[in-house]
Amino acid sequence: MPVATELRGVVAEFVAAVNAFDLDRIVATFTADAYVNDVSRGMWGTNAIRGFMSKEIVGDHVTMEVREVLDHYWRHHRPCPRRRDLRQDQPARRAGPDQLLRAL
Numbered sequence: 001m002p003v004a005t006e007l008r009g010v011v012a013e014f015v016a017a018v019n020a021f022d023l024d025r026i027v028a029t030f031t032a033d034a035y036v037n038d039v040s041r042g043m044w045g046t047n048a049i050r051g052f053m054s055k056e057i058v059g060d061h062v063t064m065e066v067r068e069v070l071d072h073y074w075r076h077h078r079p080c081p082r083r084r085d086l087r088q089d090q091p092a093r094r095a096g097p098d099q100l101l102r103a104l
Contacts, residue, residue: 004069015066021058023050 007015010029017025027050030036036043036052043052056062 005066007066007069015064018057019063021061023054023058026053026057 006012014026014029017029027046030046030049032046033044034046034049036049038052038056041052043049
């Protein structure tokens, strides 16, 4: 079965902007109240995201290569498998659209 590698929409624009090192285009892919989590650091809002992207992505000349595109659960209303939290009494969390940008 062939592997899909064509991105669409805002994710395609984000990857193209990152690969062009175009900070304004990168930031334009986020809403004003967007949240980005990079490991244990969180950036909320486009001003914070701009500072992060300027230093960590554009400044370090990070590029992306798409190798595979997967449909995510919200298109088909299927849960995305995730590991359980450290607290075993909590139910498994589901991945949402924000995890997509975290993975990029």
